[in-house]
Amino acid sequence: MKIEEAIPQRRSVYPPQYSDKEITRETIETILEAANWAPTHRRTEPWRFKVFQGKAKQELAEFLREAYLKHENAPSTFKAKRVESKVQQAACVLAICMQRDPKESVPEWEEIAATSMAVQNLWLRARSIGIGGYWSTPFLKDHIGDYISLKEGETCLGFFYMGYVEEWPEGSRETSIADKTEFI
Structure with a gap:
């Protein structure tokens, strides 16, 4: 798929829409390599990814369920099960993480933006090979450091769920780019 096709076809596709087909490590590495080519000011390359598959994914699901029950003000067993089943x-x-430059040579928002661009790159690459995904930013992201090691200055910005998709949802925009552009 060409980039001009992948961009308008890139959209959030949720776990219930994924097929049972596994994603190979080689395919994940290909997707992450696309992420690594995101633009970055002063070459801080702040994006970091923690990959969960197989047993590690099952353990993550259990951790997130328990973290939800422990940290939510009014926990619901239904929602806890939903958190687990999504994984x-x-x-x-x-786990989408951002490693803050220890020298703080650029503003933090630029490193968050660079990480976001890395996610867009991986999302487009995934779409181009038939893999759907979506970026979720639940409050549970703030507890991932209780489960896995994060380096000093490393922050989790959310979770990216991926799976092969057989039927792609349609997409649209509410307004045209002309409605959002002013030439000066």
């Missing part, structure tokens, strides 16, 4: 339905889950 289980995905072929792969990435």
Whole structure:
């Protein structure tokens, strides 16, 4: 798929829409390599990814369920099960992390933006090979450091769920780019 096709076809596709097909490590590495080519000011390359598959994914699902029950003000067993099943339905889950430059040579927002561009690159690459995904930013992201090691200055910005998709949802925009552009 060419980039001009992948961009308008890139959209959030949720775990219940994924097939049971596994994503190979080689395919994940290809997707992450696309992420690594995101633009970055002063070459800080702040994006970091923690990959969960197989047993590690199952353990992540259990951790997130328990963290939800422990940290939510009014926990619901239904929602706890939903948190867990979302992870289980995905072929792969990435923790999207950002490593702050220890020298703080650029503003933090630029490193968050660079990480976001890395996610867009991986999302487009995934779409081009038939893999759907979506970026979720639940409050549970703030507890991932209780489960896996994060380096000093490393922050989790959310989770990226991935899986092969057989039927792609339609997409649209509410307004045209002309409505959002002013030439000066």
